Structures are given as C-alpha cells and as structure tokens.
Amino acid sequence: MIILxxxxxxxxxxxxxxLKEKHANEINRVIHSMGGKVMSxxxxxxxxxxxxxxxxxxxxxxxxxxxxxxxxGTTETAWYRGINVINDIHADTNKAFPEKWIMNEE
Numbered sequence: 001m002i003i004l005x006x007x008x009x010x011x012x013x014x015x016x017x018x019l020k021e022k023h024a025n026e027i028n029r030v031i032h033s034m035g036g037k038v039m040s041x042x043x044x045x046x047x048x049x050x051x052x053x054x055x056x057x058x059x060x061x062x063x064x065x066x067x068x069x070x071x072x073g074t075t076e077t078a079w080y081r082g083i084n085v086i087n088d089i090h091a092d093t094n095k096a097f098p099e100k101w102i103m104n105e106e
C-alpha cells in the first residue's frame with residue numbers, strides 16, 4: 001500500500017513539474033520570438049482572482065503566469081493564461097478558457 005501511494009505521489013509531482021516546464025518553454029519561445037528576453041516567470045492567480053487581467057476568465061485547467069521581460073532596453077510585463085493539458089498545452093478543454101496572452105499590462 002505504501003509503495004502504491006509513493007508511486008502515485010511521484011507521478012503527480014513529475015506531471016506537475018513537466019507541465020510547468022512546458023509552460024515556461026512556451027513563454028520563453030513567444031517572448032524570444034518578439035525579440036525580448038524573459039527576466040522572470042511568476043505563477044499567479046487562482047480561479048476568479050481579481051488581481052490578474054483575466055479576472056473571472058480562468059478555468060480549473062488554466063494556470064496564470066505574470067512574465068517580466070526586457071524588450072529594447074525597457075522592462076515590460078506580460079500575462080499568459082496557459083492550459084493544463086500535459087500532452088498538449090494548446091489543446092481545447094471544457095475545463096479551461098483558451099490559451100491567451102496579454103502584453104505590456106501591469
């Protein structure tokens with residue numbers, strides 16, 4: 001029984017880490033494609049958090065990130081609403097709002 005619980009916990013931690021890495025890779029890819037450089041990625045918000053620009057547009061299967069990046073010598077802020085589907089972070093799911101970027105907004 002203890003072995004089964006250990007395997008389940010290890011699997012959940014591995015999947016969560018893998019998802020965070022996929023989101024970070026996507027964030028870096030998009031910012032880099034614009035000519036920017038990511039300075040920090042902060043997981044932010046919860047369902048209905050009024051402190052993000054997404055307000056109530058966050059589903060169970062979304063993660064919100066606040067990104068600070070450098071672009072043309074200035075520090076900018078972007079927000080990314082990621083989708084929590086391990087095998088395809090761009091997939092549509094009924095438990096999430098679509099993937100979305102909001103650029104240059106505090």
